Amino acid sequence: MKILIGNRNYSTWSLRPWLVLVHFDIDFDDELLQLSGPRWRETLHERSPTGxxxxxxxxxLVVPETIAIIEYLADKFPDKAIWPQSMAERALARAASAEMHAGFLALRSNAPMNLRASHPGKVALDVVAQDLHRIETLLGGLLARSGGPFLFGHFCAADAMYAPLATRLRTYELPMSDVLNEYVEAIYGLPAFQAWRAEALKEPWILDDDEIDVIQGTVSRGTLA
Structure with a gap:
């Protein structure tokens, strides 16, 4: 089994199923396809059905798309408890995951994942306020229900879906409650996440489209080093 991933520093959708594979001790290889450089788009289209x-x-079997990959792994390894075991909690976990997949667009657009960076104060809070409020309501409610440290007590697919969100909150030092801060700490303390982040910090590549200074127009494209 192999998973094709993008740059670890930036690729949120790659991080999510990779965490599931590593945390649940599933045997696999990974291959990084850079999201920049000569012919990178052509290479993606050659290797991926969706590009x-x-x-x-x-x-x-070739399975694209993060949630489809996670569901396939859950079906293939039913003993791994990739989703919560109770029907009610599985429903809540899938609902939260679907919301992450389709929502929080302001936060995702204005605060891209960048594990190497620290950009406190660079995201306008009024732009992401609605998303931050929903995150506090949704995740705070799930954490209160489970008692933590993860959304359903133990790490599951829903936490993998929200792991990139935790990095955004930390990278841009966005306001959060103590409960949410403890959740971010739990994500950062996860051995699988630490392994991903360690490799991300070694990457030399810069993707202008995911750099906040380029997005905000304070730095010209191609000038970051």
Missing amino acids: KVPVLIDDD
Whole structure:
């Protein structure tokens, strides 16, 4: 089994299923397809049905899209408890994951994941206020229900879906409650996340489209080093 991923520093969708694979001790290889450089778009289209990452390859089966990959892994390894065990909690976990997949667009657009960076104060709070309020309501409610440290007590697929959010909150030092801060700490303390982040910090590549200074127009494209 192999998963094709993008740059670890920036690729939120690659991070999510990779965390599931590593945390649940599933045997796999990974291959990084850079999201910049000569012919990078052509390479993605040659290797991925959607022209995007991640992509899971299991023998002759090719599965694109993060949630589809996670669901496939949950079906293939039912003993791993990738989703919560109770039907009610699985429903809540899938609902939260779907909301992450389709929502929080202001936060995702204005505060891109950048594990190497620290940009306190660079995101206008009025732009992301509605998303931050919903995050506090949703995640705070799930954490109160489970008692933490993860959304359903133990790490599951829903936490993998929200791991990039934790990095955004920390990178831009966005306001959060003590409960949410403890959740961010739990994500950062997860051995699988630490392994991903360690590799991300070694990457030399810069993606202008995911750098806040370029997005905000304070730095010209191609000038970051």
